[in-house]
Amino acid sequence: MKKTVLTGIKPTGRIHLGNYIGAIKPALELAAEEDPVYFVADYHGLTKIQDAEQMKDLSYGIAATWLALGLDPSTSIFYRQSDVPEIFELSWILACFSSKGLMNRAHAYKAIVDQNRETGREIDDGVNMGLFTYPILMASDILLFQSDLVPVGKDQIQHVEIARDLADTFNRQFGETFKLPDYVVKEESAVIPGLDGRKMSKSYHNTIPIFEEPEKLKKLINKIKTDSTKPHEAKDPDDSTVFALYREFASQDEVSKMRDRFENGIGWGEAKKELFEAMNHVLEEPRRKYKYYMENREELDRILAEGAGKARAKAKPLLNEVKQKIGIKA
Ligand code: ADP
Ligand code: TRP
Numbered sequence: 001m002k003k004t005v006l007t008g009i010k011p012t013g014r015i016h017l018g019n020y021i022g023a024i025k026p027a028l029e030l031a032a033e034e035d036p037v038y039f040v041a042d043y044h045g046l047t048k049i050q051d052a053e054q055m056k057d058l059s060y061g062i063a064a065t066w067l068a069l070g071l072d073p074s075t076s077i078f079y080r081q082s083d084v085p086e087i088f089e090l091s092w093i094l095a096c097f098s099s100k101g102l103m104n105r106a107h108a109y110k111a112i113v114d115q116n117r118e119t120g121r122e123i124d125d126g127v128n129m130g131l132f133t134y135p136i137l138m139a140s141d142i143l144l145f146q147s148d149l150v151p152v153g154k155d156q157i158q159h160v161e162i163a164r165d166l167a168d169t170f171n172r173q174f175g176e177t178f179k180l181p182d183y184v185v186k187e188e189s190a191v192i193p194g195l196d197g198r199k200m201s202k203s204y205h206n207t208i209p210i211f212e213e214p215e216k217l218k219k220l221i222n223k224i225k226t227d228s229t230k231p232h233e234a235k236d237p238d239d240s241t242v243f244a245l246y247r248e249f250a251s252q253d254e255v256s257k258m259r260d261r262f263e264n265g266i267g268w269g270e271a272k273k274e275l276f277e278a279m280n281h282v283l284e285e286p287r288r289k290y291k292y293y294m295e296n297r298e299e300l301d302r303i304l305a306e307g308a309g310k311a312r313a314k315a316k317p318l319l320n321e322v323k324q325k326i327g328i329k330a
Contacts, residue, residue, distance in 0.1 A: 003148035005034045006181075008041035008081060008141055011058035012048045015065045016207035018192040018200035021248045022153035026186045028070055030151055036076040037145050037311070038066060040304075043082050044137060047130040063300050064293035065210075068286040073303050081141065083308035086315040091133075091140035093322060094166050097173075098136050102165065106135045107158050139163035144315045146179045154190040157183050174325040177318075189248065193241040197225045211287045214280055221276050231267030242271050249278040 007027045009019065027038065040062045042055065049055050059080065071078060081087060103109065109132055116125045130137075135158075142150055142163040150160045160183035167178035191199050194206030201207065208220045224241050237243040237259050247255050258266075258274065293300055323329035 003034045004037060004145055005030045005149045005151060005184075006037040006039075006142055006145050006147035007151050008039045008044070008138075009062050009065075010041040010044040010048075011055065011062045012045050013058065013202040014061065014207075014209040015211070016194075016200055016202070016209050017245060017248075018153070018194065018207065020069075020210045021189045021192050021245075022186070023151065023156075024065070024069060025248070026184065026189070027151040030149065030184065031071060031076060034149065036071070036078075037147065037314075038071055038076060038078050039141070039307075039311075040066075040080045041138075041141070042080055043088070043130075044134060047128060047134060060294060060297055060300055063304060064290050067293055067300075067303070068211075068290035070286075073307060077145075077307055077310045077314065078303065079307035079311045080304045083304065084311045084315060086312060086319045087137070087140050087144055090144050090319055090322065091137045093326065094140055094143070094170070095133060095136050097169050098133075098139075098166060102162060103132055103135065106162065107155070108134060135159050135162040136166070139166045142181050143167050143178045144318060145311075146318065147181045148179060149184050150181050151184040154185055157185060170322075174322075177322060177325065192248075193244055195220065195223050195225060195241075197241055210283060211290045213287075217280065217283075218276050221272050221279070224272065226268045229265075229268075231270075232265040234265050235262045235271075237262040240271075242268070242275050246271075246275045246278055249275075249282045254278070 005027070007023065009015070009023065015024070027036070030036070031038070040059050042059045045055065045058065049058060063078075063080070066078065067073070109127065112125075112127055112131075113123050116123050138159045139162055142160065143166070150156075150163075152160060160181060164180050167180050171177050194200030194204060195208065196204070196206045198204055198206060208217070212220060221242075224245075226240070226242065227235075229235050240262065243258065243262060246258055250258065258271075262271070320329060
């Protein structure tokens with residue numbers, strides 16, 4: 001029996017290498033073996049992006065990214081979250097079974113509260129209710145499709161655990177209804193470093209967008225922070241952003257050769273050149289496809305609409321069952 005693998009990406013910025021290596025690439029590897037349900041989490045994006053043009057561009061961007069990197073809409077369920085109203089109906093139901101305390105402890109909210117406290121602001125400054133209840137909508141995304149596996153980056157583990165908690169609470173009260181999902185995190189790529197060596201993240205402005213044009217890509221790679229070891233001096237591959245990224249784009253054989261070259265003192269310029277070559281080789285074709293989709297948005301609309309049809313058909317029976325159990329439907 002194939003497992004249902006579900007994941008979403010929210011349209012809050014340009015997809016970077018951290019998103020690709022930490023979340024998208026592992027998800028696509030799983031998609032090849034299991035039943036994928038992959039989507040554009042646009043209503044999650046609304047907690048941050050509140051400008052219509054930006055929302056449209058970024059949402060199409062996420063859809064084009066999935067397809068450009070090889071997601072096959074004919075063998076998967078691929079949709080825009082906002083096209084599936086059943087998700088929002090379940091989200092309300094789940095909200096009525098979520099304790100507020102559980103939401104208070106969710107890390108994205110807690111981080112803002114902690115920061116506000118430190119800077120002497122009102123604790124809920126800058127928090128909208130969408131952000132506060134974010135984990136409930138995410139639980140609805142996951143539970144409505146009876147997901148077995150949820151491939152995510154490390155920072156999303158807590159959200160999957162909250163989904164599990166909510167499923168368990170509901171099941172105890174109303175009998176076996178939702179499957180308890182498991183997260184999948186690839187340990188070795190759990191945290192991809194950015195240009196400055198900190199976690200690559202939009203919030204740190206240290207990202208390398210995956211579909212950057214070759215010249216720009218080369219320039220960004222040249223900006224990656226390195227230590228002051230000189231050419232010919234041994235370098236520690238396991239403490240290098242250049243190596244951490246190279247490992248994701250080269251073959252096993254090439255990676256072990258590069259490991260030797262680091263230990264034998266490859267120059268940083270040379271190592272970065274090799275990284276660019278490996279990366280460009282893998283991303284050239286997806287970059288071309290990404291551009292194609294971004295210039296043919298009606299094709300994206302058509303693919304997403306078809307996916308939403310499949311998603312709704314799959315979601316309806318479970319939502320009906322839930323509504324019967326809570327006495328909202330005969
Ligand atoms: P950002 O930190 O740039 O705002 P998001 O929070 O939108 O990125 O993350 C989208 C997905 O990409 C999540 O599953 C997240 O865990 C993963 N991800 C983001 N940055 C990294 C990183 N540097 N290393 C590994 N995975 C990452
Ligand atoms: N919260 C996820 C992120 O920030 C995006 C997301 C929304 C998601 N719904 C999901 C991921 C369901 C996995 C499953 O990256």
